[in-house]
Amino acid sequence: MLQAATLTFLADLKANNTKPWFDANRPAYDLAKADFLNLVVELLAGVEAFDAAIAASRLQPKKCVFRINRDVRFSTDKSPYKSNFGAWFNAGGKGAPTAGYYLNIEPANSFVAGGLYMPDAAALAAIRQEIDYDLPAFEQLLAGPDFRRYFTGLSQETALRRPPKGYDAANPALPYLKLRSFTASHPLTDAEVTSPELQARVTAGFQGLQPLIRFLNRGLD
Numbered sequence: 001m002l003q004a005a006t007l008t009f010l011a012d013l014k015a016n017n018t019k020p021w022f023d024a025n026r027p028a029y030d031l032a033k034a035d036f037l038n039l040v041v042e043l044l045a046g047v048e049a050f051d052a053a054i055a056a057s058r059l060q061p062k063k064c065v066f067r068i069n070r071d072v073r074f075s076t077d078k079s080p081y082k083s084n085f086g087a088w089f090n091a092g093g094k095g096a097p098t099a100g101y102y103l104n105i106e107p108a109n110s111f112v113a114g115g116l117y118m119p120d121a122a123a124l125a126a127i128r129q130e131i132d133y134d135l136p137a138f139e140q141l142l143a144g145p146d147f148r149r150y151f152t153g154l155s156q157e158t159a160l161r162r163p164p165k166g167y168d169a170a171n172p173a174l175p176y177l178k179l180r181s182f183t184a185s186h187p188l189t190d191a192e193v194t195s196p197e198l199q200a201r202v203t204a205g206f207q208g209l210q211p212l213i214r215f216l217n218r219g220l221d
Contacts, residue, residue, distance in 0.1 A: 001198045002039060002105065006032040006085075007190055011107045014083035022081060029068070036085040036105060039199065040064055044089060046203035047101060051210055053091040053217065054100075064089055084109070089206075091217065097123055099182070099216035101206045110193050112150065112205035115183035116216050118158065123220055128164065128177050130219030135173045141211035150205045151184040182216055184209065 009032040013022070022029065041061045048055040066086040072078045083106060090100025099116040119127065131138050141147060142154070158180040163169050167177050176182075186205050192198060 001196045002193050003032075003035050004194050006035045006105070007107045007193065010083055010085070010105070013081055014107075017079040017081055017083065019080055032085075033068070036087075037061060037065060040087045040103075042199045043087070043103065043202055043206070046199065047089050047206055050207050051213070053098075054089055057091050057093060059089065059093055063093055098220060099213045101209060101213065103202055105193060107190060110188040110190070111185045112188060112202050113183055113185035114206065114209035115154070115181070115212055117181045117183055119181075124180060127182060127216055127219040128167070130215070131176050132167070132171065132173050135176075138173075138176065138215060141215060144208075144211060146208040147184075147211065150186040150208045153184065154179060155181060155183045155185065157181065182212070184212065 005028070009025070009028045012025070013029075016022075016025075044054075044059060044061050044064060064087045066082075066088065068081050068085075070077075070080060070082055072080065085105040087103045088094055088100055089102075090096060091098045097119065099114070101114040102112075104111050104113065116123070116127070154176070156179070160178040160180065162178075163171070163174055164177055167174065171177060188198075188201070192201060195201075
């Protein structure tokens with residue numbers, strides 16, 4: 001579970017997103033960051049228990065956590081800090097272009113997610129080829145009870161309107177081939193985030209995503 005004070009800090013940061021405020025409230029940030037890192041340690045151990053590729057990567061919990069500082073160089077929003085805590089668990093670590101598991105913690109916007117977001121052209125082509133080659137297996141994993149317990153399907157946020165180059169409009173895999181990202185997410189309420197069952201709930205969600213992660217990474221091998 002996370003402490004209610006962690007969500008309070010993130011809410012206050014969103015309302016006061018300036019360096020002077022952050023510097024004045026650094027002790028509260030340090031406590032919130034430590035609270036989140038403790039959760040990440042527990043989650044990483046849980047993922048390693050069912051995902052051999054993650055276990056073999058010997059990830060360090062601190063390396064799974066995203067920095068609170070925003071990269072504002074190319075953004076019109078010059079707010080210096082993110083208003084969320086995020087952690088990413090994937091084979092090879094954050095620098096590796098592999099599918100993985102993600103946790104977002106933010107007041108009224110927390111969620112469990114996973115997959116692969118906006119892969120480069122070569123990786124996207126490889127995944128589409130894998131889906132086209134083995135559509136029954138892909139549809140079977142999306143219909144699996146562990147997946148369906150938490151996820152209703154893949155996000156359509158970045159889907160193409162037309163078939164991708166090289167694929168016919170009559171291809172039965174077209175709904176998936178038109179995707180440019182392969183992700184699924186499940187929301188978490190603030191009450192769930194501060195519940196003693198949080199670690200078990202998130203781990204179960206990650207476990208439901210494992211067949212998707214394995215399929216995507218197989219396509220990238």
